[in-house]
Amino acid sequence: MQLYNSYTRQKETFEPITPGYVGLYVCGPTVNGESHLGHARPYITFDVVHRWLRHLGYRVRYVRNITDAGHFEENDRTDNDRIGEKAKLEKLEPMELVHKYTGIFHRLMAAFNNLEPSIEPTATGHITEQIAMIEKIIAEGYAYEVNGSVYFDVKKYAAHHPYGTLSGRILDDLLETTRELEGQDEKREKVDFALWKAAPPQHIQRWPSPWGEGFPGWHIECSAMSAKYLGDRFDIHGGGMDLLFPHHESEIAQSTIAHGCAPVKYWMHNNMITINGRKMGRSYGNIIKLTELFSGNHSLLEQPYHPMVVRFYILQTHYRSTLDFSNEALQGSERALKRLWEAYEALKGLTPGPSPKERGEMDEEIERRCAEMTEFMNDDFNTAKVIANLFELAPIINGLKGGQLPEGAVSGKTLTLLQETFRIFLEDILGLQAIHAGDDNEALSKVLAVLIDIRKEAKLRKDWATSDAIRDKLLGAGIQLKDGKDGTVTYTIEKA
RNA sequence: GGUCACCUGGCCGAGUGGUUAGGCUCAGCUCUGCAAAAGCUGCUACAGCGGUUCGAAUCCGCUGGUGACCUCCA
Structure with a gap:
């Protein structure tokens, strides 16, 4: 199997570190709000990766974290609410938010028919592991403490290790161009990133640490938890392209120091979903929440869209291409999926013709198209081509059912192959369901x-x-x- | 400003040197009492300009356009 490694920027043959086993880590949601359409993409993309690896016979441990530590807010409530100003029940309770949005997230994943990860670790449940990792990095001399916060020394790291390879950054450029942000005067260099942040008095989420009360930096949880459950070096790390820098670049740096090796063999990144050519994001004000997408309750939506339609729409495009949202595109996917699924149901009802004919041209075409689907998946998970082949086969199925093709046009053996292939790819691999x-x-x-x-x-x-x-x-x-x-x-x- | 991508027919989208991708829409036909569904047929594109090549959507260069990252971000 070939997959595109973002680190080397080329397709590589997949060879797991431990034969027969695959460690897969995907950056999960920050549960301080509802997921939007853009979030659907990595979870569906890597669900298919997970399914395909299992199909190939690998035993996969799929770890997807829940980020429940950091900055939280809801409406007018934030985790900076002053302790003295409000009654307990008026104040934001981070775990209340985490509980609410984790539940919504799980329901959304189920609606998409995503298989559950093997482990879904939370950041708050792994504070000790994160602290231990930070201590190791300090001991190695690559982090420093200032006023109860700990920062990673990127400049020193870059002097001894390759830095910026994944995201294509050059340290000198970063030193010049990184913007001036508030509260950065503690850092030795602007490019340094926080491993641990001292909690100001009004910050509710806080844990004791060797450096005082605080909370973990953004990047450290993934490194600590992936190492804990998958090992210091594991096979595949996935996430959205927007996480390349600084998140994944930082993961590489801190893990390399803490564990003595680069953490990931293959990096995979899905591209963005755009809306009118622009990335969906809070700052653009063009977010469509998934619950809105399913209900149709949003000014940009002409109708509700079934989760399976959204899944199909996402899988019709290769995961490394941008995918532009429009009602027209979704409606096209809806009709297409219905037609394909009805062909599949018709196929299930077909029985071999009366006289098992000799192999004909049609048998050959079916066998070829079925075999190609495996090749397409093995070529960097090309679900778009798999779907194209399914559509190529649909007229044959409908023709057999509708009588446009003679009963014996396809041999019994080929029909069985066709039925089996449709079931495997539509249900097991693409993870689609009837709408x-x-x-x-x-x-x-x-x-x-x-x-x-x-x-x-x-x-x-x-x-x-x-x-x-x-x-x-x-x-x-x-x-x-x-x-x-x-x-x-x-x-x-x-x-x- | 720096770095990196992308630009395919009405729309969405595969595709890295020579082949009809596929879907949706639209038009015609078959079937039908009429439809729907289904089948068949048609609509043949690769931002522009150069270059390499027997041959380029596909490689190289330039121009134009769009976007992403550089800050939380899927």
């Missing part, structure tokens, strides 16, 4: 059978008014009847 309601309601299917029967009788009488009324009114209720060529009628039910 219309299942046909599992016995009472409803009986009712529909009655209506279909009445309509059939009406058609025999050429009572078009009645037959069309049944068809149109059901459609209005979200139930679409589909007349087969041989008189059979199938239907799909919109999920409420």
Whole structure:
């Protein structure tokens, strides 16, 4: 399998550090607010990576953190609320926020049908590990303490180690161009980053440390927790491209000092979701929360979009390309997914033709397209090409079902391959699910059978008014009847 | 300002030297009582200008445009 390593900026053959096992770490959410559309991308992207690695037979330990330490705020409440000014219950309780947004996050992940990570460690649950790591870095001489805060000495690090390789930074440029920010006078250099921050008196989240009460810096949690659960050196670290600098660059530096080796063998970064060509982000004011996307409740949205439509829309594009949001694009994905899924359902109902014919051209095409899907996934997780091939196969399935292709056009063996391949790629790898309601309601299917029967009788009488009324009114209720060529009628039910 | 990307048909998007990507939309046809669904067919693009090459969307250069990072950020 080939994957693109952001560190070397080229595709490389994947060889796990420990044969048969893969350590995968992905930067998780900061649970101080609701996830938006942009956040959906890494979690879906790396869910597919996780699924594919498992499919290849690797035993994967997938670690995705929950960042629940740092700066928190909600509406007018912040973690800087002065202790004396408000009653306890009026003040922000960080764990209350963390609980709320972690719950929302988990529900969103489930809606996307993302498999759960193996471990979901929280930053607050690993304060001691982070402190221990900082102590090690100080002992090695690459960090210094100022007024209860600890900073990493980037200049010294860069003198002895390659720095900036991942993000393409040159230290001298950074020293010149890094902006002047408040409260940075403690640092020796502007490029230094905090390992530990002393907590001002009004800061609620605080832990004791060798340097006084405070809280961990932004980057250290990922390094401490990935090392704890995956080892000092592990296989794949994923996240959004916007984390390249300074987050991942800092992770490399601090881990290299603390553990004596570069922490990650393969770095993977997904590209951004844009809206009108611009990255979705708080500062641009163009955020669409996922809950809004699913409900349609947002001024930019023309309609609600099902989580599976969003998942499909994301997977139709290669993960390293930007992906532009628009209603038109989402609606296109919705129609496309419906068509593909209905072909899949039709495929499940197909049985081999009467005379198992000899292998024909169609058998060869199907075999080739099925085999290609594995190649596409092995080539840096090219889900876009996998989906294209599924669409290439859909007309064959529909043709067999609809009678445009003769019954024996495909051999039984090939049909089985096709069924198996669709199931594996659509469900197991892409992680897609039906977006219309299942046909599992016995009472409803009986009712529909009655209506279909009445309509059939009406058609025999050429009572078009009645037959069309049944068809149109059901459609209005979200139930679409589909007349087969041989008189059979199938239907799909919109999920409420 | 520094660094790095990107610019594909009405829209979304694959694609790194020679092949129809694919999806959505649209038009025509088949099927149908009419539709829908499905099938078939059509719409053949690579920002511009140079260069390399037998041959470039694909490599190189220049120009223009857009974006990302440099600050919390998926």
